[in-house]
Amino acid sequence: MLFNSFSFLFLYLPVVLAGYYLLARMNPPWAIGWLALASLFFYGYWDLRYLPLLMLSILFNYWAASRMQAAVRRRRWLLPALTANLALLAYFKYANFFMDNVYALTGAPARGWEVLLPIGISFFTFTQIAFLLDCYRGKAGEYRFVHYALFVSYFPHLIAGPVLHHKEMMPQFERPPGLNAADVAVGLSIFVLGLAKKVLLADPLSTLVGPVFAAGAHPQLVEAWIGTLAYTMQLYFDFSGYSDMAIGLSRLFGVKLPLNFNSPYQARNIGEFWRRWHMTLSRFLRDYLYVPLGGNRHHRYRNLMLTMLLGGLWHGAGWTFVVWGGLHGVYLVGYRGWLALAGEGPPRWWGRWLTFLAVVAAWAVFRAPDLTTAAGILGAMAGANGVALPSGLAGYASYLPAGLSFSGIRWIDFGGSAVPVLMLAMVLALMAPNTQEIFRHYAPCIEQFFAAPRRWHWTWRPRRAWSLAFSLLFLGCLFSMNRVSEFLYFQF
Incomplete structure (x- = not known):
């Protein structure tokens, strides 16, 4: 069941x-149990075969955490629990990748079986690993099982994040539930904005991406740049749209989720980019991988590279x-080296655009089906496959350098709506305020998770004009939902 489906919007x-809300008035603990059961149903709707896997994971980790909290020697419980979680993730997510590489190296015939990836396994596994580590460190208290089950399976975040932390969510689940009109108004408004990002911006861009990144496409310079920029915007608006929808849905239940995006393409350097992009994952990698490896205390550059390589591998087998993670590791090491030499970051006027170009180049590798195609896309972006211009510009040939062709563009339809959508998406991503800034007055997310300076002097307020605008935007989304598409991050 997708957030952008009629069955979800008008039934579930x-x-x-x-x-x-009915159970909240009758018996508040029942309301929490109802929400937990509804979340398990939401997961089982995708594929009932993997619902027992999620339930067993919840039961096992809750039991291991309880034993750890009661034990004097907590390590004896931590190591087996972590091993079980990582083994589960490794089997379902990386078994195919491992066997494919073994067969490629040995020349053995390909296997006749395929391990299917349970949706959301990376997110609910990382959430529980963080909880176990905090139990080991004495930072997690004892919670009722129903609250823990809801914490892990909470349907707004279960499939594609954000990666939740128990200290943010458990106190909210323990509060008496109830209906709040302001929460409903803000939640619905944020949900509609997220739905518009997905349906009106991200989905139309897919027609510019697929053909360019297909194996053997060999795009020329204009096609390669448009296709890569389109994916850059598609991934952002698809994932940030999901995050906005998750935040809005959660607010309907009076629960605030942490912010996951903060205008990452407006970052002035690569370090700031990673403080703005997929912020809950960046926090997890920092707190549970980078810092335990040594952080900034010793071998800082090695720790950065290892963290980004493993972060890249987390995204997919x-x-x-892996190369995408390595590129960002090189970017971060280079940025830290710049700071060590210059004492400050690059000037904003060129640092921001250099960061954006570096991120775009890395997304080309991230999206490509294999390294050969990735190298071909990067080469095409550098002009290795030649340069062609849209045939509509042929009348301006006398003003352009000699040697430019006005034929050869095969994969980009300049007469359709996708190219104007791309231009609009770039303006919004690079210049416009984000959802958190628009709704800042109503604190749609966990407040301490958003510490960026305020750049905009207006915010959304409940007025009739806004209600009409959001209603029309919602209707526009409904009329555009003729083909329901999955969110890109479901595959990670």
Whole structure:
């Protein structure tokens, strides 16, 4: 069941909300149990075969955490629990990748079986690993099982994040539930903005991306740049749209989720980019991988590279993801080296655009189906496959350098709506305020998670004009949902 589907919008969500608020008035603990059961149903709707896997994971980790909290020697419980979680993730996510490489190296015939990836396994596994480590460190208290089950399976975040932390969520689940009109108004408004990002911006850009990144496409310079920029914007608006929808849905239940995006393409350097992009994952990698490796205390550059390589591998079982993580590791090491030499970051006027270009180049590798295609895309962006211009510009040939062709563009339809959508998306991503800034007055996310300076002097307020605008935007989304598409991050 997708957030951008009619069955979710007009059946699942109204039933869950009605049951939640009805039980909140009758017996508040039942409302929490109802929400936990509804979240498990939401997961089982995708593929009932993997619902027992999620439930067993929740039961096992809750039991291991309880034993650890009661034990004097906590390490004896931590290591087996971490091993079990990582083994589960490794089998389902990396078994195919490992065997493919073994067969390629040995020349053995390909296997006749395939391990299917349970949706959301990376997110609910990382969430529980963080909880176990905090139990080992004495930073997690004892919680009721129903609260823990809801913490892990909470349907707004379960499939594609954000990666939750128990100290942010458990106190909210323990509060008496109830209906709040302001929460409903803000939640619905944020949800509509997220839905518009997905349906009106991200989905139309897919027509510019697929053909360019297909194996053997050999795009020329204009096609390669448009296709890569389109993916850069598609991934951002698809994932930030999901995060906005998750934040908005959660607010309907009176629960605030942490911010996951803060205008990352407006970052002035690569370090700032990673403080703005997929912020809950960046926090997890920092707190549970980079710092335990030694952080800034010793071998800082090695720790950065290892963290980014493993972060890349977390996104998917493929060498393109490893190389993507390695590229960002090189970027971060280079940026830290610049700071060590110059004492400050690059000037904003060129640092921001250099950061954006570096991120775009890395996304080309991230999106490509294999390293050969990735190298071809990067080469095409540098002009290795020649330069062609749209045939509509042929009348301006006398003003352009000699040697430019006005034929050869095969994969980009300049007469369709996708190219104007790309231009609009770039303006919004690079210049416009983000959702958190628009709704800042109403604190849609966990407040301490958003510490960036305020750049905009206006915020959303509940007025009739806004209500009409969001209603029309929602209707526009509904009329555009003729083909329901999955979110890109579901595959990671």
